[in-house]
Amino acid sequence: MKSLAELQAIRDRMRGQIDLRDSGDDRIRVVVGMATCGIAAGARPVLNALLEEVNKRNLQNVTVSQTGCIGVCRLEPIVEVYVPGQEKVTYVKMTPDKVASIVSEHLVNGRVVEEYTIGAAE
Amino acid sequence: MSFIRSHILVCTGTGCSSSNSVKIIEEFEKQLVAQGMDKEAKVVRTGCFGLCALGPIVTIYPEGACYTHVTVEDVEEIVSEHIVKGRIVKRLLNKAVGEEGPVTSLTETRFYKHQQRIALRNCGVINPESIDEYIAVDGYAALGRILSEQIPPQQVIDTIKASGLRGRGGAGFSTGLKWQFTHDAVSPDGVKFVCCNADEGDPGAFMDRSVLEGDPHTIIEAMTIAGYAVGAHQGYIYVRAEYPIAVKRLETAIGQAKEYGLLGKNIFESGFDFDLELRLGAGAFVCGEETALMRSIEGHRGEPKTRPPFPAVKGLFDRPTLLNNVETYANITWILNHGAEAFAAIGTEKSKGTKVFALGGKITNTGLVEVPMGTTLRTVVEDIGGGVPGGKKFKAAQTGGPSGGCIPASLIDTPIDYESLASIGSMMGSGGLIVMDEDNCMVDIAKFYLEFIVDESCGKCAPCRIGTKRLLGLLTKITEGNGEPEDLDTIEELCNHIKQSALCGLGQTAPNPVLSTLKHFREEYEAHIYEKRCPAGVCKALIQYVVDPTKCKGCTRCAQGCPTGAISGAVRAPHIINQSKCIKCGACMDHCRFDAISKQ
Numbered sequence: 001m002k003s004l005a006e007l008q009a010i011r012d013r014m015r016g017q018i019d020l021r022d023s024g025d026d027r028i029r030v031v032v033g034m035a036t037c038g039i040a041a042g043a044r045p046v047l048n049a050l051l052e053e054v055n056k057r058n059l060q061n062v063t064v065s066q067t068g069c070i071g072v073c074r075l076e077p078i079v080e081v082y083v084p085g086q087e088k089v090t091y092v093k094m095t096p097d098k099v100a101s102i103v104s105e106h107l108v109n110g111r112v113v114e115e116y117t118i119g120a121a122e
Numbered sequence: 123m124s125f126i127r128s129h130i131l132v133c134t135g136t137g138c139s140s141s142n143s144v145k146i147i148e149e150f151e152k153q154l155v156a157q158g159m160d161k162e163a164k165v166v167r168t169g170c171f172g173l174c175a176l177g178p179i180v181t182i183y184p185e186g187a188c189y190t191h192v193t194v195e196d197v198e199e200i201v202s203e204h205i206v207k208g209r210i211v212k213r214l215l216n217k218a219v220g221e222e223g224p225v226t227s228l229t230e231t232r233f234y235k236h237q238q239r240i241a242l243r244n245c246g247v248i249n250p251e252s253i254d255e256y257i258a259v260d261g262y263a264a265l266g267r268i269l270s271e272q273i274p275p276q277q278v279i280d281t282i283k284a285s286g287l288r289g290r291g292g293a294g295f296s297t298g299l300k301w302q303f304t305h306d307a308v309s310p311d312g313v314k315f316v317c318c319n320a321d322e323g324d325p326g327a328f329m330d331r332s333v334l335e336g337d338p339h340t341i342i343e344a345m346t347i348a349g350y351a352v353g354a355h356q357g358y359i360y361v362r363a364e365y366p367i368a369v370k371r372l373e374t375a376i377g378q379a380k381e382y383g384l385l386g387k388n389i390f391e392s393g394f395d396f397d398l399e400l401r402l403g404a405g406a407f408v409c410g411e412e413t414a415l416m417r418s419i420e421g422h423r424g425e426p427k428t429r430p431p432f433p434a435v436k437g438l439f440d441r442p443t444l445l446n447n448v449e450t451y452a453n454i455t456w457i458l459n460h461g462a463e464a465f466a467a468i469g470t471e472k473s474k475g476t477k478v479f480a481l482g483g484k485i486t487n488t489g490l491v492e493v494p495m496g497t498t499l500r501t502v503v504e505d506i507g508g509g510v511p512g513g514k515k516f517k518a519a520q521t522g523g524p525s526g527g528c529i530p531a532s533l534i535d536t537p538i539d540y541e542s543l544a545s546i547g548s549m550m551g552s553g554g555l556i557v558m559d560e561d562n563c564m565v566d567i568a569k570f571y572l573e574f575i576v577d578e579s580c581g582k583c584a585p586c587r588i589g590t591k592r593l594l595g596l597l598t599k600i601t602e603g604n605g606e607p608e609d610l611d612t613i614e615e616l617c618n619h620i621k622q623s624a625l626c627g628l629g630q631t632a633p634n635p636v637l638s639t640l641k642h643f644r645e646e647y648e649a650h651i652y653e654k655r656c657p658a659g660v661c662k663a664l665i666q667y668v669v670d671p672t673k674c675k676g677c678t679r680c681a682q683g684c685p686t687g688a689i690s691g692a693v694r695a696p697h698i699i700n701q702s703k704c705i706k707c708g709a710c711m712d713h714c715r716f717d718a719i720s721k722q
Contacts, residue, residue: 002383002391004266007257014258020129021183021247029184034208051127051162063184064127066208 169336324523522551527638586629
């Protein structure tokens, strides 16, 4: 170890992995519906795309996890985004192609992608 | 590119390892591959979470779900439900006593709510075998800052002094002062040493082991800082060979630190060199005493020396030596990263910070807890520990191991700090906290600790070698029903002589368990002596098993179960126990289905 900068580099690289274990309230949670209906409708590729995108952008305050059936199976795959202090946003009929814009617009810049939300679909 | 979205933390402390957590990890790795999840979830081996009674413990993030009593068979379900489908397996959630329904996260339990973790901050959170994970939680940041900014050693010592940290090994001497003395001491050839006392020997204590197993790098970092502060370039960790997991992780950690250049020559290009070596102890209790420990490191028989000179002036290889306990070192980097004021804000006026206790004995949540100094014994036993199981009554708590004493139920609201414990005849000790209920005989407890001391006395000085043996003889006499009224005075006199004249801490504190039980439970001693009765029904010579003829149905089960053939009687007629043959093992009582046998 030669310098503080070197130590800092290791810390920054590892922080992203450890942060997952911080159950603090200031993290954005992205939840993918992965019940039978969701999986059948193609939730798995959506989840994979999400993970890849979040990782690529090194978003350390984002947690991606799954949940069961939300109840509107006809609109699956469903992805819900919980930003602390805001009302949750539900995206429906998700595809891997839609993931990039949700990550860049919503997760990074805080702008909800209205056209993919449940409100727009109904 | 794969992205790990879920971490499966499995405890690999000694407690959980012995209940099969290693097999559970293998099964997790197998199941993750089988169910195609190995690119998304990873298994992390961690140190002790603290709730050893509920082990093996598995915590899954980001949900923070804490599964308890996990078996190898449960793993498939956890992977397919939790990892694949995102559904928490409610059946396996922590159902600690006193909780309303299952609790998902460990931090929400009553066990954790009253705790404040400083020494144990990384235990159960990071992988102890990964230096990178330690660095991620600000590891080696304090060392890096001190060395690259060339902060003067005196400033480091002043910070430790200002924090009010006191030795966690038991005696409670100011850590900052100890550093100062070693710093100020002049070595003939400039050589000084830094040592870590990891020779945890108190029956029932396992805090130091858990820190070493769960967070070995914090000890390495703290010792390196200590070396810089006092002017030493070589450190030794004296750890007992009975802690194989701790030894292995320390070796791994030292290897990683050397590889990263955090140990060795010219650390952080500051010109400061520091190296660490392990020394394994063979498990002699006296080697936890500082002068004996150093004798042992030197390769001699572990026997104490007279003090002064204190180790800070003339210690290991006759050079000034700094010796601190594992838990003391575990606080150092926290203090340097958060500031002395933050540490001094926790605890009481004279006892700052937190203390780790190993909860054991008659308690629901056996495990490891860390509470701010000044927390009452009641909070630790009832709220965190979940009280005495089986509806039994809390009788006493023993702190400080063979050097400490018993705190009776009437003093349960005593705040736990160095002064309060000393004032009621106990001591902080290293942190074993053994809870006793109404089934424990206090004379027997005192005898147990004394037996331990007699075994472990090194034999160098007469008061300890002969005195404790005589003391044990007197106690044995009482528990066998041969006690005489004047024995109690003899015991007290002998105890005081040993306290005043023994060479080292082991002997000087050896009478404490006897004196404190005699002080708080004198009536129990008197019952043994005057009434030839053991109120708790423990001392075998003073109890007898009897058959109640009105309840006995003559089923012969007790007679069949008796190992010495002491029970006789015809079928369907009340049985009789021959007291001269009875060895008081209690087997008949366990065999009886009609509750007809009782202890008197």
